[in-house]
Amino acid sequence: MTLDLQTADTLLAGLLAETLSLGYAERPVISELSLELPRGEMTAILGPNGCGKSTLLRAMARLLEPSAGRVLLDGEDIHRRDTRALAREMAILPQSPIAPEGITVADLVKRGRTPWRGLFTPWREEDARACAEALAAVQMTEFAERPIGELSGGQRQRAWIALVLAQGAPLLLLDEPTTYLDLVHQIDVLALLRRRNREAGLTVISVLHDLNLAARFSDRLVLLGRDGLVATGAPWDVLTPANLQTAFGLAARVDPDPVTGTPMIIPL
Numbered sequence: 449m450t451l452d453l454q455t456a457d458t459l460l461a462g463l464l465a466e467t468l469s470l471g472y473a474e475r476p477v478i479s480e481l482s483l484e485l486p487r488g489e490m491t492a493i494l495g496p497n498g499c500g501k502s503t504l505l506r507a508m509a510r511l512l513e514p515s516a517g518r519v520l521l522d523g524e525d526i527h528r529r530d531t532r533a534l535a536r537e538m539a540i541l542p543q544s545p546i547a548p549e550g551i552t553v554a555d556l557v558k559r560g561r562t563p564w565r566g567l568f569t570p571w572r573e574e575d576a577r578a579c580a581e582a583l584a585a586v587q588m589t590e591f592a593e594r595p596i597g598e599l600s601g602g603q604r605q606r607a608w609i610a611l612v613l614a615q616g617a618p619l620l621l622l623d624e625p626t627t628y629l630d631l632v633h634q635i636d637v638l639a640l641l642r643r644r645n646r647e648a649g650l651t652v653i654s655v656l657h658d659l660n661l662a663a664r665f666s667d668r669l670v671l672l673g674r675d676g677l678v679a680t681g682a683p684w685d686v687l688t689p690a691n692l693q694t695a696f697g698l699a700a701r702v703d704p705d706p707v708t709g710t711p712m713i714i715p716l
Contacts, residue, residue, distance in 0.1 A: 462487035462651060463508055463619070468517035470503050477503045480517065481677055483670065487619070490645050491653045492662035494686075495672030496696050501655045502543055502623050504672070508653070509540040509621045521619075535563035539617035543624055543655075545608055547596040553607045554592040557582055560614035582613035585640055601628030609637060613644075622654040626661070634658070638665040663687055663711040671695050687711040
C-alpha cells in the first residue's frame with residue numbers, strides 16, 4: 449500500500465520508502481515495500497540472511513536505484529537531491545568498506561568532512577574538532593597515525609564509524625556497524641550511538657544481526673522475512689514468538705531482559 453503523504457507533518461517525518469521494489473539484474477529482492485522511519489529514533493533492520501536488509505539500506509542511502517517506487521527524505525525524492533547537500537544530511541557506512549592503500553586513521557576520518565568543504569576551502573578549526581571528537585568517541589585517538597591496513601578488523605570498523613561521525617550529518621545509515629567487534633565494543637558502539645541519539649537528536653538506522661542487542665538499543669525495529677516485511681514498530685511489538693517463527697523459522701520464547709526490561713529472545 450502507498451503511505452499516506454497528504455499532511456505536511458507526515459512529509460517531514462524523515463525517511464520514507466513508498467511502494468519500493470528492489471533487486472539486482474533479473475533477481476527481485478524486495479517488492480512493494482512501504483515504510484516510515486521518523487527522525488530522532490534509533491532503528492534496527494533485522495531478518496535472516498538473504499532477506500534484503502542491506503539491499504533496503506542501500507536504497508535508502510541512494511546507493512541503489514529502485515526498480516519501482518521511491519525513497520523520500522523530508523518529503524523529497526532522494527534521487528532529486530543535490531549530492532553534496534544530501535551528504536550533509538545523511539552519512540553512510542556500507543558493508544565492508546575499502547580504504548585507499550596506506551591511508552592513516554586520521555586521514556580516513558578527515559574524509560568525513562568533505563561535504564562541508566569546497567575544493568579550495570582551507571582546513572578549519574571546526575573540521576579538526578569534529579575529527580578529534582569522532583576519534584575520541586570510538587576510542588581510536590591513539591591510533592590516529594596508524595595505517596588502516598595495520599589494524600585489526602574491529603579497530604578498522606571503529607575508524608570507519610569515526611568517519612561517519614565526523615561527517616556531522618543528522619542521519620546515519622549503518623550496514624552492520626558491529627561487524628568484527630567483540631561483545632564489549634559492540635555494546636560500546638551501540639551505546640555511543642544511543643547517547644548521540646538522545647543528546648543531539650541523531651537519527652540512526654542500522655542493519656544488525658544480534659536481536660537482543662537490537663532490542664536493547666533501538667526505539668524501532670524493522671523485521672524482514674523471505675517474503676518481505678513481517679513487522680515494524682517498538683521492540684515488544686515486533687519481537688514476538690509468532691513473528692520470529694515467520695521471519696526466521698525460529699521457535700523461541702521472548703522474556704524481559706532482567707537488566708533492561710527489553711525483549712530477550714531465548715531459542716527453544
